[in-house]
Amino acid sequence: MSGNWIEAASRDAIPEDDVVGVVVGGRDIALYGVDGDVFATDNVCTHGNARLCDGFLEGHEIECPLHQGRFDVRTGAVMCAPLTDAVRTYPIRIEAGKVYVDLG
Structure with a gap:
């Protein structure tokens, strides 16, 4: 694998229609199981801590527990106020039952 791919979790550790937090390469990352796919973003909201x-x-939206703003987990795009800045997303690969994140 080219890039900065780091093993983040086993695929089985990411429930469908749920989110888990993991530390990958020293970064706090959120992994989302949606429609059989896995997506990754920074785990900290861009609006509040x-x-x-x-x-x-x-679905494809994560609601921040602090102020109820929502991000699209596929793109990091802001979906509603009070958010103004997108959350960073990361490419995912799944190989041999393991989820890898490219921290780029």
Whole structure:
């Protein structure tokens, strides 16, 4: 694998329609299980100091537990106020039952 791919979790550790927080390469990352896919973002909201893994995942949107702003976990895009800045996303690879994140 080219890039900065680091093993983040086993695929089985990421429940469908849920989010888990992991530390990958010293970074706090949120991993989301949605429609059979896995997505990764920074785990800290860009609006307040809240961990996204403590939020509510509905479809492709994670709701921050602090002020209820939502991000699209596929793109990091802001979906509603009070958020103004997108959250960083990371590429994912799944090989041999393990999830790898490219921290780039």
